[in-house]
Amino acid sequence: MNQQRIKRILVACGTAIATSTLVAVLIKEEMAKRGIQVETRQCKATEVPSYSQDVDLIVSTTPVPTNLGKPVIQTLAFLTGVGKEDVLNQIEKILKEV
């Protein structure tokens, strides 16, 4: 386990514009508070298979394939606030394990 390494998160949404931008910023902020350095990359949901090879986690606000061999979190919590703390804990746990 190497907690110093910068963890890579692929953030996806339908258009790679609105929601993934917000999610990427919020994940970076929240993980920084928890002492985890995160690098994010945004893409459209349809591009996830081609961008997923070198990432530690995929977070999406829209359905994406879950059979890519990477952990996937599909959530609207960063927009709606519903279950946000749970999702953050889940992300932290996954990033600490990879």
Place this chain on the structure above:
Amino acid sequence: MSLPTGLELEGEVHAAIPHADVEHVNTPSVALAVLGKPVVFRCMVEPEKELPVRLVFLLAMNEPKKQIELLQQVATILQDAALLDKLIESNSEREVMEALGIEV
């Protein structure tokens, strides 16, 4: 390809955030529609789920990385149950603007 934009919120009021690709936006802005009768939108993350939506935030953004604050403001509104109630009870543009703290 269809990309639903419905958001299931904590309470009874649900919202949607339709938006287009950046190249279709001439002037960045946000339009808010407060619907008297709910319109069914499908949920963004679970498209099989239908949501009765009362608030539609139409997001027109051309440089989202520079418009983070705006996105955060929308998310903040979506998470403020009292404000959502105030918005759907509004009967005029002025009331909506006042609820949002925008000078009329």
